[in-house]
Amino acid sequence: MYNSIVLVKQVPDTSNISGQVMKEDGTVNRAKLPAIFNNEDKVALELALQVKETFGGKITALTMGPPRASDVLRECLFMGADEAYLITDRKFAGADTLATSYVLSEAIKKIGNFDFVFAGRQAIDGDTAQVGPQTAEKLQIPQITYAEKVLDIKNRKARVKKKIDGGYEILETTLPVLITVIKDAAEPRPFSAKRVMAYKGAKSLLELEKLAEGNSLLYVDQLVHEYRSRSLFIPTLTTDDLNVEVERCGVKGSPTKVHTVESVVLAGGEPVRIENSKAGMSNLIDELMKDHIFG
Numbered sequence: 001m002y003n004s005i006v007l008v009k010q011v012p013d014t015s016n017i018s019g020q021v022m023k024e025d026g027t028v029n030r031a032k033l034p035a036i037f038n039n040e041d042k043v044a045l046e047l048a049l050q051v052k053e054t055f056g057g058k059i060t061a062l063t064m065g066p067p068r069a070s071d072v073l074r075e076c077l078f079m080g081a082d083e084a085y086l087i088t089d090r091k092f093a094g095a096d097t098l099a100t101s102y103v104l105s106e107a108i109k110k111i112g113n114f115d116f117v118f119a120g121r122q123a124i125d126g127d128t129a130q131v132g133p134q135t136a137e138k139l140q141i142p143q144i145t146y147a148e149k150v151l152d153i154k155n156r157k158a159r160v161k162k163k164i165d166g167g168y169e170i171l172e173t174t175l176p177v178l179i180t181v182i183k184d185a186a187e188p189r190p191f192s193a194k195r196v197m198a199y200k201g202a203k204s205l206l207e208l209e210k211l212a213e214g215n216s217l218l219y220v221d222q223l224v225h226e227y228r229s230r231s232l233f234i235p236t237l238t239t240d241d242l243n244v245e246v247e248r249c250g251v252k253g254s255p256t257k258v259h260t261v262e263s264v265v266l267a268g269g270e271p272v273r274i275e276n277s278k279a280g281m282s283n284l285i286d287e288l289m290k291d292h293i294f295g
């Protein structure tokens, strides 16, 4: 049996970014964009599910985000995750990759008992592809990036297929390991209708608090007890629950500042025909040097 933790991120749908989306402090005004499940993270969950199907074990989905990020956690439960944790706190807001990986690594330590951590290679909003590798560094465990498949696991060692330029490599690693997954690695399975029916009512602590608000007959502790007993409770981790230094979290712990985001459209120029001759090649080299592609 091998337990997996899958890092999932709710991302703004950046296919339609406009000027009003950036706030003055350089962070994204996520409320202005529809929120979606980062696609590579669904693929990461698919790989974790394949490991579980072959070898057994438990899958825990984990996200750090605002309260509405519990939507992606419910989707993880619909796909097949066994449990899900929401890491949320105003003090985590505005985190860059350094602060994000710090909090994620502390949450992973808190959950414990894992053999694999799966993450997407990259999130479509920040696009840095740094969170997976930085989290592995902080956990002091090996990492395999650009993974396509976990081939086999024997004697607490896993063999993993990794994409490289023009081909692939097969790497062997000890466990636990953090694996970042590329989007073509697998087709994420659709939600199971049975699981959607079972988990559509799953709620985080914040959602239960909202439910109890203004209803004197509902008590949060009772609701938590009831939802937990029906496996419908999404535990919430805040700064109080994790062994974190607040100075290393959120905006305070983030040296990166994003000033602007531009939508760059790369337009193709007119096609140029190169003569198959010495002079043609020489012209091509001149053009490439002019464009600083050679030089």
Ligand SMILES: Cc1cc2nc3c(=O)[nH]c(=O)nc-3n(C[C@H](O)[C@H](O)[C@H](O)COP(=O)(O)OP(=O)(O)OC[C@H]3O[C@@H](n4cnc5c(N)ncnc54)[C@H](O)[C@@H]3O)c2cc1C
Binding pocket: 007, 008, 009, 028, 038, 040, 041, 044, 062, 063, 064, 065, 095, 096, 097, 098, 100, 104, 118, 119, 120, 121, 122, 123, 124, 125, 126, 127, 128, 129, 130, 131, 132, 256, 258, 261
């Ligand atoms: C336009 C823009 C540019 C940015 N540029 C930078 C920059 O240059 N440097 C920088 O440090 N920050 C940058 N940020 C901030 C960055 O988006 C956040 O730090 C974010 O929390 C993580 O970085 P990422 O989106 O690049 O994730 P990536 O490193 O691309 O994500 C890889 C994987 O890590 C996991 N993961 C990432 N975030 C979470 C999460 N919150 N919860 C669970 N799993 C997660 C997912 O599996 C994801 O697929 C930028 C943000 C924006 C909007």
